[in-house]
Amino acid sequence: MKLSKDVRETFTKLLTELARTFKVWKDDPTVFLQNETKGSLIFPCINAPYDLMKEICEKRDSNKPCIYQLHHTLYSQSLVKELAEFLHKMGNLNCLRYELKPIIEAIAYEYVNSDLDGFARTAIYDEKSFNVQFETLVKIVKRRLSDFKKEFDHFVYQFPVTIFNLSDEIQVSKSIRIKAIDENDLTEKQLELYKDTRPFDYNYYLEIAVPIKCSEKLSLQLAEKTRDATFNLLKLLATRLSPLAIPLVASNERSSHRFDFHKCGKGKANMSISTNHRFASFQFDSKQFWQAFIKGRASESNLIDTSFMILELLLRPNFSNQRVVERMELALIWYGDASTEPNYYQQIQKLVSSIESIVNYRDDNLTETFKRRVTNLHITHNGLSKSVQDRVGKLYRARSNIVHGSSIDEKLDYCVVDFCSETLISAIYYISQFGFEKTGFNKKLPKFLDELPLCAKLQCD
Secondary structure, eight states, rough: OOOHHHHHHHHHHHHHHHHHHHHHHHHHHHHHHHHHHHHHHHHOEEOOHHHHHHHHHHHHHOOSSOOOOEEEOOHHHHHHHHHHHHHHHHHHOOOOGGGGGHHHHHHHHHHHHHHHHHHHHHTTTSSSSSOOOHHHHHHHHHHHHHHHTTTOOOOEEEEEEESSSOOOEEEETTTEEEEOSOOOOOOOOHHHHHHHHHSSSOOOOOOOOOOOOBBHHHHHHHHHHHHHHHHHHHHHHHHHOTTOOOOOOEEEOOOOEEEEEEEEESSSGGOEEEEEEOGGGGGTTTTHHHHHHHTTTTTTSSSHHHTTTTHHHHHHHHOOOOHHOOOOHHHHHHHHHHTTOOSHHHHHHHHHHHHHHHSSSOOHHHHHHHHHHHHTTTTTBBBBBBBHHHHHHHHHHHHHHHHHOOOOSSOOOSSSSHHHHHHHHHHHHOOOOOOOOBSSSSHHHHHHTTTGGGGGGOOOO
16 A cells, blocks of 8 residues: 555644644643633544554553654644545545544554654654654554454344335335334334424335445435435425425425414403414325326336436545536425425426526526526427426516515416426436436536437437
8 A cells, every 4th residue: 555645745734733732731721721611611632543442551551652642723723634634545445534533543543652753752842844754654554444444244224114005015216114013123212203293204224225335324315315316206296296295204204293373362251262274285196106107117117117217326436526416406305395385486486596507507597597407308209398498587587586685476377396306307307318327417417407408319398
């Protein structure tokens, strides 16, 4: 394993800074707290990593030379962050960058205690640069990164969800399954807390098997992103059938209160109570959705399975440039939130934001660009539709009025959820042909959307 020039230089700066602050602390802790922590009540230290703790404690108790504790400054913490970025990229590590912080601190701690003379010279004589023995440092870095990678694994997660009118389990995609609950895994107290904070009990698990070996924290992040995208995608597919076909309620979903009241009267002396019960009417057509869902997947090539390609891609770590699939994920986040939004004006804002996630790319004249590309997404074998152009214009104008503080006196004369669901479904179809996995798309994808009317082979109902 070789350390790049940037990594060697940054490690040298870090060890030099730790030597300097060690001397300041030893000379006068008060001066250290006043000058190095910039008035912060928190001043992080670097203590012995777990595997060295016993050895260091024994040396300290027997008065053998060792450095028991190192002291961070804002500068040394910034250097650790830089090293985390370098090592993450260099080692192609499937983890979150911040997970490397304790690894880097352990490397620094172990190296310092392996080169006490060099550390002492730098501290005592205030040398400008630590004379690092890189052969030793490389061995420590290699071993600790190797030990860290041994913790990587294929993790499986099961997230509770309430699903309406589904009678069987479903294999959503290669890595994702809707699994019926055989028995409750919670204690009686835990189940009571779960039910107290949600309007529905859970009856299924969304099981997600992360296909790549990675750290537990990264795998959880990937699984949670994919969980949310799965739920939002199912809502999109369902509401394309009917706005009253929301098929599920996620355990982490916001929900409105089911009961409310107010007092009213002709004068304060004759006040009466009026109650309001809210029912989950949004799931009334979910049975028809699941029937259509199962039937729709029967054909070898179908749009449902095409849309689930988004989920499989989201399960794969991506630390470089944004992929098209991340744009689709953002669109689904906005749409999933909008699909059950009770406030009509907020719903319009969220739905337009959902569509903007896939049609706007810092273009000039955003309004006309939005209208043109959304209209293109609705193209059929009959060509572009004037009625679609009119609806897009009304929708964007309504959103602008809401955002800029104007009032809306009249609601749109068409179902905005139905229109936006059709737009996103069409976008999934066309953009899948462009490529969900592509990066560097900020010029090519807008061009692709603008040229849709010219691509006869893409025109379909």
